[in-house]
Amino acid sequence: MTAEIIVVTSGKGGVGKTTTSASLATGLAIAGKKVAVIDFDVGLRNLDLIMGCERRVVYDFVNVVHGEATLKQALIKDKRYETLYVLAASQTRDKDALTQEGVEKVLDGLSEEGFDYVVCDSPAGIEKGAHLAMYFADHAVVVVNPEVSSVRDSDRILGLLASKTRRAERGDSAIKQHLLLTRYNPARVAVGEMLSVKDVEDILGINVVGVIPESENVLAASNSGVPVILDENSFAGQAYSDTVARILGEERALRFLDVQKKGFFQRVFGG
């Protein structure tokens, strides 16, 4: 039994890769899967903050890659879900500390430990860190914001996923690509300030697996170290739950795509 490897990537920075990685991994754990989420952003580690385990990092991904610690020592067990583990990045090293052989060893090790899913949180860019994060993947979640530069960078990433990965090099079946649209603001789409879901799908030529509405809850959740998928009252959290269900093969209609009707007072006083 080998673990399914999912890379969360985008090319562009600041679009919500780490937020998505945290929520995706948590969502899969809620569904009963054994999940490890790895921060590939060596030197700029953030995932541990979003997952709320930053004070429990003793050994990290780079230590394991270099054989300075075992996987067991470096995996941080989540406090909320016992099948969820975090492998933090090193803050004091840079991307060159990762090697292809080292990464492969860690992923093989996780398979042997009986993990169902490994979520790889890719750094921005298309250089070494991003390359290694996507190289071994079976699935890719490409995070895109509804604006032109993010869409173009995602297009580049989709091209790389189809050519610069182990599956592509071996001629295996293609990586399963999932397009996730984040920071979607229906009101701004309505007035033409943002690209619509259809615009993005048309330009990239693939359908979205989910649309996460722009929401204040995301920032609040990040700051308190709780993946936003656990905030059941927020639209963003619910949209992530839908997305995880779709990645697991369930059919769910897209939600939160329309402009919210404003209440009477909001209409009078603006809001």
Place this chain on the structure above:
Amino acid sequence: MNARMDTTDACDLRFGQVGIACVRVRRVDAAALAEELERRVRAAPQLFSRAAVVLDLSHLLDLPDDGTVDALLEAVRSAGMLPVGLAYGTSETEALSRRMGLPLIAKFRAAYEPASGGSIAPPAPAEPAPAPAPRSEPILFDAAPGNSLGAQYHDGTVRSGQQIYARDRDLVITGAVANGAEVIADGSIHIYGGLRGRAMAGAQGDTKARIYVSDFRAELVAIAGHYRVFEQIPKDLEGQSVQCWLEGEKLLIAKL
């Protein structure tokens, strides 16, 4: 551009255009070069085995010495390709080509020039190298007639940053060409999705080449070095199916 023929002469000297691959050397490592090229030859023996290639050293920081260039040429030969010349670089490259007894192919990268430069006219080198092939256009040999290769097909989308080149033939793309993607053909180009990137037909100078697009939103189109960039896509062409062709020096675009 045919040279004058005289049947009483011992031979005809004709100018023709053939496609030729360019081996752009990125680092001076003959073993790695041989290995990489062998892989290419194995992958597409019909295309690359015994293919004539020119060596482009312009991407190296310093021009390697003669012995190293010999080793690089030998690496190309050992991989199963036939190096026939050096690509134009600097006057140093020219001197090197004389010492090697190889022709210098002037301004080889003409196919890519229209995007940045404009015309495909090469710079006039100071004095001719002792080369059998005259150099003016990309490359000049007798074109082998009746050597039809058919079109090259690409299924699906060409993504940003990708580049597809159909040598000596037409190119058919069934999907879209994204912003920042480039499709190039020595013949015509047919795109059945949207064109948001660049399309360059007649890359070796064929002025009869055309470009057909079913959803026009191009950044740039070029035929035989004549190009148009679109900062704004004309409203009457945007999203329409169009064809582009050359009339004299003028690149024309019309709805189909």
